[in-house]
Amino acid sequence: MLNLVITLRQKTHEVWRSRFVRSVAVVATGTAGAQAITMAFAPLITRLYGPEAYGVQGTFIAILGVATPFSALAYPISVVLPRRDEEAIGLLRLSAYISVFIATLMAVGLWLWGAVAISLLEIESVGRLIYLLPVAILFAAWMQMAQQWLIRKKEFGVIARSALANSGVLNSARALLGFVHPTGSVLIVLASLGSILHALLMWIGIRKRTTINRSEPLEAPSLGIIELAHRHRDFPLYRAPQITINAASQSLPVLMLSAFFGPxxxxxxxxxxxVMGMPTALIGMAVSDVFYARITEAAHNSEEISKHILRATGVLAAISIVPFSIVVLFGPWIFSLVFGAEWGVAGEYARWLAFFFFFNLVNKPSNAAVPVLGIQRGLLFYEVLSTGGKVAGFLLGFYWLNSDIWAVAIFSIIGIFAYSGVMLWIYLCAVRWDRDARRS
Structure with a gap:
């Protein structure tokens, strides 16, 4: 028994000394602080603004979430992959050019056909604030570019501090303006300004904390913008549509609930x-960012990728099962107590969404390994099938059962099967990758 205790203590010590765990802890600490600030303000902000204002903001954010992946055609995600910093900088430059072009194109399109778009999408509640989309999309792209460079350089502390500062400023502004003008338009403007602030904070951190490594041997001349765009073409061809469809699958419930059942x-x-996305934001994104850098390094060093995926997935499942189970059991009571009696329905939604977000969280390591395994085309195919199933389930809940709660429930159940299937597929692809690597 004593030997078992000593062995467990040694293993625990080894885990906490590992660079991977320490990096996750740094990002998670910053994210935890940001989420703690958000949750500390939430009881006040929900009472100031009310469900309708939240719904208007949610409609805008849903549209922004669908449009953002195409803001730089997913090229920023490729910044982590090259061995040489010169190629990564070229990808940043390419991403910047594309983001400015697409934001300008969107601004012109909204200027010409903005009223038509508002009518077709039935988003009259957002109204003329839709013209903020090009600005928000541009800075969302620049924020992603900065984050991927920081991940490449393993400057996870900068990511954490930026998230913390952005959350503090944004939530303070929401609370202060809520006493003066508690409307959805205020929340939309602040959400747009928040993406600008977050991007600026990370770029300031880059200037202070990162350097370009020029000591690597140049095996070939530096690639130009066109060559880089062609070499990493699988990102705009497969990853950008996949992320967009995934964002649509998460945003469509907001738009459909607003259209079918009101703001x-x-x-x-x-x-x-x-609330249910907090564990994902707190732990999942930290693991995803750090794991992406780690799995890329593992591939360069010919390590077994499948073992890394399996270990990270198991750890996430073990630490997240308890908080999600609590929401399943006591969701409506918790939401009514914390946010006010009028938010009890949100607790009923959360009961079903707890299952969905549990699988969303444990899927993060698998999803981070996709670019390394080179299976982005398959992920796009999965995303099309998954989103189609979720939308069909939501429509079934509305048209057949005429219930918003059942619509959310069916949406969640289909999402559970989809996440389970894609995790199994990615793991089998990793096993095949490891087998091929051993043969070569």
Whole structure:
């Protein structure tokens, strides 16, 4: 027994000394602080603004979430992959050019056909604030570019501090303006300004903390913009559509609830996803960012990728099962107590979304390994099938059962099967990768 205790203590010590765990802890600490600030303000902000204002903000954020992946055609994600910094900088430059072009194109399109778009999408609640989209999309792209460079350089502390500062400023502004003008338009403007602030904070951190490694031997001349765009063409061809479809699958419930059941239902859904998404934001994104850098390094060093994926997935499942189970059991009571009696319906949504977000969280390591394994085309195919199933389930809940809660429930159940299937597929691809690597 004593030997077992000593062995467990040694293993625990080894885990906490590992660079991977320490990096995850740094990112998670910053994210935890940001989420703690958000949750500290949430009881006040939900009482100031109400479900309808949250629903209006949710509609805008849903549209932004669908449009953002195409803001730089997913090229920023490729910044982590090259061995040489010169090629990564070229990808940043390419991403910047594309983001400016697409934001300008969107601004012109909204200027010409903005009213038509508002009518077709039935987003009259957002109204003329839709013209903020080009600015928000541009800075969302620049924020992603900065984050991927920081991941490449393993400057996870800068990511953490930026998230913390952005959350503090943004939530303070929401609370202060909520006493003066508690409307959805205020939340939309602040959400747009938040993406600008977050991008600026990370770029300031880059200037202070990162350097370009010029000591690597140049095996070939530096590639130009066109060559880089062609070499990493699988990102705009497969990853950008995949991320867009994934964002649509998460954003469509907000738009559909707003259209079918009114802005208040969308507001309930927004709050429930904000709370249920906290473990994903707190732990999942930290693991995803660090794991992406680690799995890329593992591939360069011919390590067994499948073991890394399996270990990270198991750890996430073990630490997240308890908090999600609590929401399943006591969701409506918790939401009514914390956010006010009028938010009890959000707790009913959260009960079902707890299952969905549990699988969303444990899927992060698998998803981070996709670019390294080179299976982005397959991920796009999965995303099309998954999103189609989720939308069909949501429509079934509305048209057949005429219930917003059942629509959310069916959406979640289909999402559980989809996440389970894609994790199994990615793991089998990693096993095949390891087998091929041993043969070569």
């Amino acid at each position: 208040s239902a969308a507001g309930f859904y927004m709050l429930s996803t904000m």
